[in-house]
Amino acid sequence: MSKEQARIPYEAKDLSVLRLAPVAVEDRPKAALELLGEMLKYKRSLRLYLDVCTHCGACAEQCHSYLGTKDPYNMPVARVELVRRVYKKFFAPGRSVFRAWEGAKDLDQETIDQWYKYFHQCNQCRRCAVFCPKGIDTAEVTIAMRELLAHLGLVTKFHAGIVKNMEKTGNNMGTPLPAIKDGLEFLEEELKEETGLDIPIPMDVERAEVLFNPSSSDLFTNTDGLMAVAKIFYKAGVSWTLSSRIAETANFGLFFHEPTMREHSRRLVQAGKELGVKRIVAGECGHGWRTWRMFTDTINGPLPFPVVHLFEEVLEYLRTGRIQFDKSKNPEVVTYHDPCNYARGGDLIEQPRELLRACVENFVEMTPTKQYSFCCGGGSGILMDEAMDLRVALGQPKAECVRATGAEILCAPCAICKAQLPVVMDHHKVDVRVKGLSDLMGLALIL
Numbered sequence: 001m002s003k004e005q006a007r008i009p010y011e012a013k014d015l016s017v018l019r020l021a022p023v024a025v026e027d028r029p030k031a032a033l034e035l036l037g038e039m040l041k042y043k044r045s046l047r048l049y050l051d052v053c054t055h056c057g058a059c060a061e062q063c064h065s066y067l068g069t070k071d072p073y074n075m076p077v078a079r080v081e082l083v084r085r086v087y088k089k090f091f092a093p094g095r096s097v098f099r100a101w102e103g104a105k106d107l108d109q110e111t112i113d114q115w116y117k118y119f120h121q122c123n124q125c126r127r128c129a130v131f132c133p134k135g136i137d138t139a140e141v142t143i144a145m146r147e148l149l150a151h152l153g154l155v156t157k158f159h160a161g162i163v164k165n166m167e168k169t170g171n172n173m174g175t176p177l178p179a180i181k182d183g184l185e186f187l188e189e190e191l192k193e194e195t196g197l198d199i200p201i202p203m204d205v206e207r208a209e210v211l212f213n214p215s216s217s218d219l220f221t222n223t224d225g226l227m228a229v230a231k232i233f234y235k236a237g238v239s240w241t242l243s244s245r246i247a248e249t250a251n252f253g254l255f256f257h258e259p260t261m262r263e264h265s266r267r268l269v270q271a272g273k274e275l276g277v278k279r280i281v282a283g284e285c286g287h288g289w290r291t292w293r294m295f296t297d298t299i300n301g302p303l304p305f306p307v308v309h310l311f312e313e314v315l316e317y318l319r320t321g322r323i324q325f326d327k328s329k330n331p332e333v334v335t336y337h338d339p340c341n342y343a344r345g346g347d348l349i350e351q352p353r354e355l356l357r358a359c360v361e362n363f364v365e366m367t368p369t370k371q372y373s374f375c376c377g378g379g380s381g382i383l384m385d386e387a388m389d390l391r392v393a394l395g396q397p398k399a400e401c402v403r404a405t406g407a408e409i410l411c412a413p414c415a416i417c418k419a420q421l422p423v424v425m426d427h428h429k430v431d432v433r434v435k436g437l438s439d440l441m442g443l444a445l446i447l
């Protein structure tokens with residue numbers, strides 16, 4: 001893949017949904033410098049990451065973005081260096097003495113172009129942080145730099161479109177409520193046909209025990225997963241509901257715009273409060289879960305109810321005998337892809353494995369795995385059709401890991417991974433079917 005192909009040139013023109021106004025091209029360097037200065041005042045981690053790198057290079061070969069594109073600027077150290085050299089010139093302590101020797105650089109339009117390009121080739125997967133002896137988390141630098149770029153008016157069309165959909169409809173796909181309701185009725189009919197039982201997919205039930213917060217793709221494209229969840233709640237005898245106000249756990253604000261992340265999170269919490277549920281159960285979405293686990297209580301708490309992941313909830317049913325699985329229903333060789341935000345940002349490593357071992361006959365681990373696992377290449381919202389050649393390049397290391405397992409089914413329990421991995425596997429000719437963990441549990445559930 002050429003470096004030019006790797007660029008994502010699809011800047012959004014209308015940023016009104018983000019309450020941002022684009023900065024004129026000629027004014028961007030000055031504005032960027034001011035924004036960076038402001039950010040360094042309140043983001044101590046950013047200053048720390050810019051200060052402590054020893055350029056040891058331990059992160060370089062650990063980034064799938066570099067391994068997949070072979071572009072040296074995609075090494076984590078080089079990606080951050082694009083900011084560090086400006087930091088060295090304008091903000092670092094002692095900068096007047098060593099700045100030329102340290103590669104300090106003025107901030108010009110070319111540098112801003114490089115920021116836009118290379119901070120949109122980082123999946124915010126945090127794998128580099130696992131290997132860095134200083135604990136530098138390049139994902140955090142990417143999040144900060146995308147936020148800075150957004151304030152300059154540089155946002156991908158895809159990201160801005162998702163935020164607009166979310167604001168209008170309460171889901172990232174932009175599906176209006178009547179269409180959602182029709183879809184749920186259709187799924188209930190499918191469940192009746194499959195099981196002979198009246199298994200509901202309820203919406204807006206007040207004082208239900210659980211508010212289930214799925215990824216909106218489960219309502220239309222990964223419907224096996226939603227039907228499986230309905231079966232599990234039915235069998236466990238748990239009252240549950242969806243919310244018509246918001247049916248989206250995938251919080252794209254985390255990737256590039258903190259106010260959007262906060263607002264999405266606030267709407268979810270509000271939906272739970274209005275319905276008076278006892279707890280919220282988050283569906284299959286990596287970064288959505290990271291937002292719930294790491295940020296929601298801090299920014300919109302204290303919460304009047306706990307928020308748990310679907311896998312924690314179902315594991316409780318399994319351990320207490322409220323549900324059982326027949327693993328012979330899933331006889332294929334199954335391997336597991338750790339979504340980055342579960343394994344490196346959401347304390348969700350062993351729970352899905354315990355469920356998998358209970359519901360499939362042949363589970364094989366991938367190498368590397370758990371917190372060392374490679375990203376699918378779609379994380380941080382690099383999931384746009386316009387960037388297909390970049391997506392398949394970023395997914396190449398993962399494709400080789402999956403190929404080596406010889407698995408027939410790749411379990412990938414995250415909405416973004418489920419959208420990205422079939423494309424990647426197909427491109428790299430890995431013969432495997434991609435499924436969510438809910439799908440596999442639904443097949444094995446004894447009703």
Ligand code: SF4
Pocket residue numbers: 052053054055056057058059060076077131132133134135136
């Ligand atoms: S591993 Fe850490 S300290 Fe070493 S070059 Fe990479 S970011 Fe810098």
Ligand code: SF4
Pocket residue numbers: 062063064065066074075076079121122123124125126127128129138139142375
């Ligand atoms: S967060 Fe992931 S994609 Fe980004 S630099 Fe680190 S390893 Fe590469």
